[in-house]
Amino acid sequence: MSDQFSEQLLNLFCGLFLLTAVGVLWRREVSALITLLTAQGLMLTGIAVVLATRHRSAEAFAIALGIGLLKAGVVPWMLRRVRRQVPAARETRPLVNVSASLIAAAGLTLVAYAAAKPLVALAPSASAHATPVGIAVVLLGFFLAATRQRAISQIIGVLLIDNGVAAVAFLATGGVPLIVELGVSADLALAVLVLQILTSRLHQAFGPTDLDELRELRD
Amino acid sequence: MSWVVAVAQMLLVAVLAPFTIGVTKAVRARLEGRAGGRFGQPWRDLRKLLRKPPISPADAGMFFLAAPPVLMATSLIVAFTAPFVTTVGVGGSADLIVVVGVLLLGTVALALAGLDTGTAFGGMGSSREMAIAALVEPTLLLSVFALSTRVGTTSLGRIVEAGASDPARVFTPTSLLALAALGIAVLAETGRIPVDNPSTHLELTMVHEAMTLEYAGRDLAQVEWASAMRLTILLGLLGNLFVPWGVATELSPGWLAFGAVALVVKVLGLAALLAAGEVFLAKLRLFRMPELLAGSFALALLAVLASTILA
Amino acid sequence: MTTTLALAAPAAAPLLAALLALVLPWRTAAVVGVAAAVTILAGGVILATRVTGEPAVRGLVRADALTTWMLIVIGAVATLATASAIAYLRPESAVERRRYLVLTQLFLGCMSMAVLADNLGLLWVAIEATTIVTAFLVGHRRTRESVEAAWKYVVLCSVGVAIAFLGTVCIYAASVAAGGSGATALNWSYLTGHTAGLDPALVRLATGLILLGFGTKAGLAPMHAWLPDAHSQAPAPVSALMSGVLLSVAFYAILRYKAITDAVIGPAYTRILLIIGALASLAVAAILLIAQRDYKRMLAYSSIEHMGLIALGAAFGVQLAMAAVLLHVLGHGLAKSVAFCASGRILTTTGSPAIAAVRGMAARHPSLAATFGVSAVALLGLPPFSLFASELGIARGGFAAGHGWIVAVAFTLMLIAFAAIARHVLGMLLGPPTPPAFPPEEGGGPRPDGTSGKGGAASLGVLAAGLAVAALLGVWLGPLADLLDTAAAIATGGR
Structure with missing residues (x-):
């Protein structure tokens, strides 16, 4: 792969990575959200593969493969299971309406650009230049988790944050060490599992209500 | 020489426009299992x-009369100056912002005409059209x-030229985001599903049709033709900006012929794609429209950001 | 050899106990669990004698004085919590007992792993793992309240800890750019030795993210929203572990990062952020304690208050304040775990979590009332308990560092909290005994006396021993004094 081509590819994956995050804010149907998240997992895998090719390291390839399996395979599969348990899960009343949250998304991307300046300044390479994309996805995940009412939307918000952090890790450093990556991935998979189980318990305890109605505990 | 080429390009777009509409209608009919008309039916x-005399409503004023020629003129000017077949000479001298402005002039003219008739439908269509235009611009x-x-x-000429000479630069995150944003904007601007349904006259939903309801005869022909040209122009621009191959970068007859063929293929291909897409979409409720348009605005803003972040 | 064993045992013993809990009968498994907790304590003590000069390093695992101090805290509190869990588990069903025993042991293993990890990435992994393991412990009772608490806990802490990972990535990026490579570049020992090359702007960004992320897990305001819910809904021994050690382990992570960032960008930036978090925590706790109606929530808010105080001491950053912070971690761990375990007993006895429903405990259950009352006295920071000494140390450290006004504000807020807790606890203990909210039923419902039975008395004995240790530490540190000094020096970046 020539340098220029791999740079193009990397930029392409980063662009689509951000685009899928915006798409998650845009759509309300849970099945569409899961599809977008799968696509985002694939883009992340793409970024990891491009960087692994550039570094020519077997370890990086292994990480990329693992990320692909986890983010585009296991996690969406678990989310589909959540969706089966909680039918008719559709984001009906987000705290911030969709148009406003899309505008906010653009604003958050600006913030991410400002926040990522030190990371970009560190190494003036193409991949480092793309780190604001990762931080933007983290912020979008934050926004989603904070403004959406459905349990599954919040899970997706958490996953967006995680994808964003993983993207920053790849773009800024070429990936964290294998041992750390393994631990992080295991933690993520377990966290989604826990959230899946809790979602069904919430559903049993509260019925198909919004999380906004979780008001048993307060001062 | 370049003037001749530009006039030829304008004529090509004008001739092509009804066929573009014909293709969308035919493809859509075929996909929906209807027989449908032929490609040349709009012609x-x-x-x-064009053979029938126009009739004006009794209360209509000069805006109503002026709108069809103005609309026609704006479409022709863009077809004359924008790089459809070639990026050299007059056809390629257009500035992007000027093109957007000229097209907007046509939109405003038609909206004023809709108001000018004094009918309920005209006013409703105009107000909706302006609301959408304000979000799309x-x-x-x-x-x-x-x-x-x-x-x-x-x-525009330089942008298309740069794309044609360095195809790798076309597939950047910036241009992908811009493509998504521009695609939605084009749908809104030309009144296609999911923003407006061109084949309905249902008062609850129509936008563009409501404004042209009072036109008849030659005036209606002009409005329809100009609208078809707008669609052709925007599809052509979309094609040339994101698939810049085949545009003539020099004024030799061979290149020009190739450029013309490429344009026809691109526009008709995009029209078919548009029609195929429309089959799977439903028209959005009018109150959901800001959501879609805000989405495309966010995409456009992200495209600008990406061009500074990733460049 | 002994060192290697002592390094491996604190993490390995609980994991082994978790495996055994899957097969053994629950009573034996619970005793094995206590043994595992004692192993952590023993591991800490053995390491403490070995690492006074040089830290012990085995691959990704590393122990210095700060590590061993934390291990001792974990071991001591875990011993209290596991021992009193036996009485707690008796009325539970077989499946619940098993799940409880397995998860608490995994929880202990993760915390030991966190303090033993040299690699900051592993530290993160271990801390995130505690969230996952404790999620089901918080939601143990499956009521609406506990499921809600578990949900908030997992979502907020996962998000918070993900932010901390972003900070870790930033540190790693800075380290790689400065010439580090592979897993070594994220080792604390490597980073503290190579602070010169780290990019200050990036480290500044990382500091903010780390404080935000691990601060969430440590229960610092304004990221504390999950804490009162989770701590009040979890089974009492788990609340004891979460409040007594988990918060401190998360704060330990902040201390480790602080040692690096202080060397790169100076202490001022971290100090300001920590002081903001500390004062916010104290204010939130003081305000919400006044009108508190639930005694487990009261204890949870008291934990926020104490974490605020710990953050304040760490912000001052002088040796005296840091030593006081570490002592406070131990004293608070002991006293708070005793208080939570006792409150669990009160809950089983009275059947109501409301402060108003508990009256005249001293007359009806004298031993339980005494345990709860004394632990509350310890938490209020009265002598002779070690919390008095450590609070004094933090205040003196603050004045020494020239932050007298901040100390004044903080102690005013603490005075409000003091008055609120004292009023609630006195109300619960004194006054005429009221009949229970509903009469005891056959089988289910509250038992007439929480202290009845052999196990009940034994576990109260354990709690009393915990309080005795906390009191002893207040007057005489003994051999721990040297360890505390060294650990404080490491935390201030002096070593």
Whole structure:
């Protein structure tokens, strides 16, 4: 792969990575959200593969493969299971309406650009230049988790944050060490599992209500 | 020489426009399991309308009378100056912002005409059209801006030329985001599903049709033809900006012929794609429209950001 | 050899106990669990004698004085919590007992792993793992309240800890750019030795993210929203572990990062952020304690208050304040775990979590009332308990560092909290005994006396021993004094 081509590819994956995050804010149907998240997992895998090719390291390839399996395979599969348990899960009343949250998304991307300046300044390479994309996805995940009412939307918000952090890790450093990556991935998979189980318990305890109605505990 | 080429390009777009509409209608009919008309059917309709004298409503004023020629003129000017077949000479001298402005002039003219008739439908259509236009224009300008930062100029000819000479630069996150934004903006601007349904006259939903309801005869022919040209122009621009191959970068007859063929293929291909897409979409409720348009605006803004972040 | 064993045992013993809990009968498994907790304590003590000069390093695992101090805290509190869990588990069903025993042991293993990890990435992994393991412990009772608490806990802490990972990535990026490579570049020992090359702007960004992320897990305001819910809904021994050690382990992570960032960008930036978090925590706790109606929530808010105080001491950053912070971690761990375990007993006895429903405990259950009352006295920071000494140390450290006004504000807020807790606890203990909210039923419902039975008395004995240790530490540190000094020096970046 020539340098220029791999740079193009990397930029392409980063662009689509951000685009899928915006798409998650845009759509309300849970099945569409899961599809977008799968696509985002694939883009992340793409970024990891491009960087692994550039570094020519077997370890990086292994990480990329693992990320692909986890983010585009296991996690969406678990989310589909959540969706089966909680039918008719559709984001009906987000705290911030969709148009406003899309505008906010653009604003958050600006913030991410400002926040990522030190990371970009560190190494003036193409991949480092793309780190604001990762931080933007983290912020979008934050926004989603904070403004959406459905349990599954919040899970997706958490996953967006995680994808964003993983993207920053790849773009800024070429990936964290294998041992750390393994631990992080295991933690993520377990966290989604826990959230899946809790979602069904919430559903049993509260019925198909919004999380906004979780008001048993307060001062 | 270049003037001749530009006039030829304008004529090509004008001739092509009804066929574009014909293709969308035919493809859509075929996909929906209907027989549908032939590709040339819109031409026959236009010919028939052009033979009939126009009738104006009793209360209509000069805006109503002026709108069809103004609309026609704006479409022709863009077809004359924008780089459809070639980026050299007059056809290629257009500035992106000027093109957006000229097209907007046509929109405003038609909206004023809709108000001028004094009928309920005309006013309703105009107000809806203006609401949509107000949301679409910023998107158009922003996505155009994102594309122009890549080249450092807002000249359409230079942007297309840069794309044609260096295809790798076309597939950047910036241009993908801009493509998504511009695509939605084009749908809104030309009144296609999911923003407006061109084949309905249902009062609850129609936008464009409501404004043209009072036109008849030659005037209606002009409005329809100009609208068809707008669709052709926007599809052509979309094609040339994101699939810039085949555009003539020099004024030799061989190149020009190839460029013309490429344009026809691109526009008709995009029209078929548009029609195929429309089959799977439903028209959005009017109150959901800001959501879609805000989405495209966000995409355009992201495109601008990406052009500064990733460049 | 002994060192290697002592390094491996604190993490390995609980994991082994978790495996055994899957097969053994629950009573034996619970005793094995206590043994595992004692192993952590023993591991800490053995390491403490070995690492006074040089830290012990085995691959990704590393122990210095700060590590061993934390291990001792974990071991001591875990011993209290596991021992009193036996009485707690008796009325539970077989499946619940098993799940409880397995998860608490995994929880202990993760915390030991966190403090033993040299690699900051592993530290993160271990802390995130505690969230996952404790999620089901918080939601143990499956009521609406506990499921809600578990949900908030997992979502907020996962998000918070993800932010901390972003900070870790930033540190790693800075380290790689400065010439580090592979897993070594994220080792604390490597980073503290190579602070010169780290990019200050990036480290500044990382500091903010780390404080935000691990601060969430440590229960610092304004990221504390999950804490009162989770701590009040979890089974009492788990609340004891979460409040007594988990918060401190998360704060330990902040201390480790602080040692690096202080060397790169100076202490001022971290100090300001920590002081903001500390004062916010104290204010939130003081305000919400006044009108508190639930005694487990009261204890949870008291934890926020104490974490605020710990953050304040760490912000001052002088040796005296840091030593006081570490002592406070131990004293608070002991006293708070005793208080939570006792409150669990009160809950089983009275059947109501409301402060108003508990009256005249001293007359009806004297031993339980005494345990709860004394632990509350310890938490209020009265002598002779070690919390008095450590609070004094933090205040003196603050004045020494020239932050007298901040100390004044903080102690005013603490005075409000003091008055609120004292009023609530006195109300619960004194006054005429009221009949229970509903009469005891056959089988289910509250038992007439929480202290009845052999196990009940034995576990109260354990709690009393915990309080005795906390009191002893207040007057005489003994051999721990040297360890505390060294650990404080490491935390201030002096070593």
